[in-house]
Every structure is written in C-alpha cells, then in structure tokens.
Amino acid sequence: MGIHCKSKPSSGIFNSFCHSAPASLSSMVLKSMKISTVIQCVQGSPCSLHLNIKGTLSLDENIRGLEICSFSLDTQQSQCTNVRFARKKSKILNGKKVQVQFNCFEVNVAQHIYVTMKTVPNYCEVKMSQEYYVEDCRNSDVGKHIPACLAGKLDYNVDRTRKVISVNVSNFLRDQDYYIRLCHKWFTCEDVGQFAVIRGKDSLKSVSLKYSQLLPCLCIEGWLAIPDARRLQLCPFENDTTSLWDNIVYTPVTQTLAWEPACPVLVIVNLCRLMKSNDHCEDIQDSSKRFPEKVKYSRVDTHPRLCMKFTTKQGSWVKCPFAHGEFPAWKMRTAAVADRIQVFFTSQTKAHFSVLVCNRTQLASCESVGMRHSVSVGDSVSITMSREMCGSTICIQGWRTDVDYSVPLQICDIHCGFRGQTYGNENPAKAMTHRNVSPLSLSPLLAPLTPLFLLSAVWPERMKSVHSLH
DSSP: OOOOEEEEEEOSSTTSSOBOOOTTSOTTOEEEEEEEEEEEOOTTSOOEEEEEEEEEEEOOTTOOEEEEEEEETTTOOEEEEEEEEOHHHHHHTTTOEEEEEEEEEEEOTTOEEEEEEEEESOBTTOEEEEEEEOOOTTSHHHHHHOGGGOOOEEEEEEETTTTEEEEEEESSOTTSOEEEEEEEESSSEEEOSOOEEEOTTOSOOEEEEEOSOOOTTEEEEEEESSTTOOEEEEOTTTTOOGGGGGOEEEETTTTEEEEOOSSOOOOEEEEEEEOTTTOOEEEOTTOOEESOSSEEEOSBOOOTTEEEEEEETTEEEEEOTTTTOOSOOEEEEEEEETTEEEEEEEESSOOEEEEEEEEEEETTEEEEOSOOEEEETTOEEEEEOOGGGOEEEEEEEEEESSSSBOOOEEEEEEOOOOSOOOOOTTSOOOOOOOOOSSTTOOOTTOOOSSSSEEEEEEOOOOOOOOOEEO
16 A cells, blocks of 8 residues: 555553544454464474464554564464554554555464554554464464474384384484383373483484383374474373283281372273182172272282273273282181081181081072071080081082172082981090182092091181282
C-alpha cells in the first residue's frame, strides 16, 4: 500500500503497561491475526523453523505501530519486535486497512507458543492473542529438513554372556555429536547407567553399553547433540519377561510378601499352592491382583509350596520364595490308636491351627467329612474316626489360622484299627515316621502294619534372616 514501516527487536517492557484508548479509537482496530510455520534453508547451514505472523489493522492517527511477541510455554522465553509506521503516511491513510507480516521468530519442533499483537502505544482494549503449536517431526517437510528430526538409524547386537549391547549409528548429520543411552521406559525413559557419546569427527560410529538385566522396558535411545533434538528409541526386549518375576521380598517381622515390577507390565498376580504331582499351581482364593504397580500380601505363612503366579498374555510364571526352607516352619503329626486320631503341632513361633478330616475327591480338592477343630502350638486334638471315615482317600488336613494366606498340609491314606485291641505302655507298638516333602501326598508305605502308628508332615526348620529372595 506504499506505507513505510520499520521493525526492531523489543524487550516488551516499555510497552507492557497499557492505558485507556482515546474515545475516537475503535476497539476493533486490530482486524485479524494469522500464524503459520515456515522453513528457512540457507546454503551451507542447517534449515530452521520460524513463525510467520500476519496481522491486519485499520490505520489511526493514535496508533504509531504494532508490537508482536511470541512466548514459549515450554521454555518460558519470549521474543518481541516493534513495527513502526511512518507518521505522515498513517495520517493520510487514516481508516485504511494494512497488513503487517513478520517471520523472524525462530522456534523449535513441536513447541507450544503464545503470540500477542498489541498497539503502540499499548491501549488496554486493543489486543489480539493466540496459542499455536509448531509442527512436530511427523510433518513430512519438518521431518525431512530440520536437523532435530534427523534422529539417525540404530542397529544393535546383544552379547548375553558379557551383558553388553553394541549399538551402531547411521544416517545422521556427520559433523554433529550423537548421544546413546540405555533407559527403562515408564512414563518417560529413565536412565540406566551413563550415556555414551559418538563424536562427529569419529570414523567409528558405534558404542558398547553394559546392562544388568534384559527387561521388557529396556530401551536403546539415541539423539543428536543439539537442542530439542528428536530422540530415536528402540525397545527390542519386550518379550524378555523372565527377570521381572525375581524381585520378590519377604519381611519376617511383619510376615509380608511383596513384589514390585522393575518395568510397567500388564500382569495378574496370584498366590497359589504348588502341587508336587504335576507342578500345577492351584490359585489361593481371594489373592488375585490385576495390573498392580506393587503387590503386597500381609500375614503370609512361609509354606514351602506357597508360591506367586504371574500371568501375562505371553504365559504364566510361578515363583516359590520359601521352597528352599530358609524360613521358620511348623510340623503337624498324627498318632492313631483304634478309632481315634491324635493330631498335634510344633512350631518355632507362636501359631494357631485348624484341623479337619476330609475326603480327597480330586488332586487339589479335599471335602470335609467331619467337624473342624482348633488347636494351638503345644496342644493336641483327638478326632474320632468311624469305619466310613477311614480309607485311601481320607486325609487329615491342617492349616494356620493366624495368617491371611496359608497352604493346608495333608496326611492321607488314613487306616484305622477296629478289632477291639487295646494298647498300652506294656505293649509298645512300632512307630512309623515319614518326612512329608509334599504337603499334599504321603508315601504309600504307610500301610497299617501295626495297630498304632505315627504320621508326620514336616516343614523345613532352618531359620535364616533373609529379606530379599532371588
């Protein structure tokens, strides 16, 4: 339109305070503001991103120019410029529309920008503002031309014996340094050890990184050593879940069993009872926890066959933290005389138990066929057995009642004598004692070779102060 204007950088301070506009100045003097992104490429230099800001206003003798500012909501930094109008021309063209364009604000990929346009002088009622998001590397032009988006290509090799990952980098700006690191991916990727630097001047574009465990969230991350560079991420170990289930911790003082994942994982956790016959682990009722950040079971009995089961879409894994007998345990023994079974318990710690007679109809199912009896350590309970209650499928089942999670111990193949014999101290019977490795089965040698016999189911007794199970 022939109007001359000058622009210069501004701090924005002198025009930050507004005052009332003259009565003759319309609040609609600023008509519009449009923002777009432009790419500036100069031969011999990397391309860069700039804001292209266009504003339309009606000239007025009270307006000497415009101030345009961009404020980064990511970095909290601002850039401002003043555009001044020649006073004589603005008077002649009073009321005419003019367009102001400015494209010298450099910005970064995916930046969140707040742009304002104000009059000079700054009239309170006359202002335009707009939020703007700079395109990210998914934009085809930005992805091809902006160095921050040229993340390169990563190739890797794993030496599982030495626990080393070798990474080779290609397809990136050769004169720029390049960073490589290992990280655990949660909401962000958290550092695992130190990162390595490939110098732009180095002819060899590879590094070796040590790791402690191959976890599904272990990732290789690489990026150019420039501000706001795009990060390339490879997470190739998503199916290496085995190490996830090792982080089980038992605290003897509180009887607490806990597991915390080293990586975010969609998993269902159960306590279960390991069956010796087929290594199947039967879920314990009301112990299921879905997709937890941390699993914690309070008041857990240290049963050798009380285990944790982890189930994901890849399969199930069972870990038995008490299988090696490193924690306090208890014993259940039975003595049979004629039609009575005497049951008593011993334990290194104070404990309470329940006992009943049951019929094992299935491998993991034992149905009660009598009353339930309560007994404490050092005491015993006497159970009367009828002929119908004696047989190869009949078991004496005992379990702790002073904990929230316990696995029942069973002594099976109960045979009783009903021939009217009496036994006393003058005719001691031979006793048979069996160490029951499995809580659900007993040796078939327990046939009633004598009218009086002793059956025992024993837990490991060695005590060790161990807090972390691996």
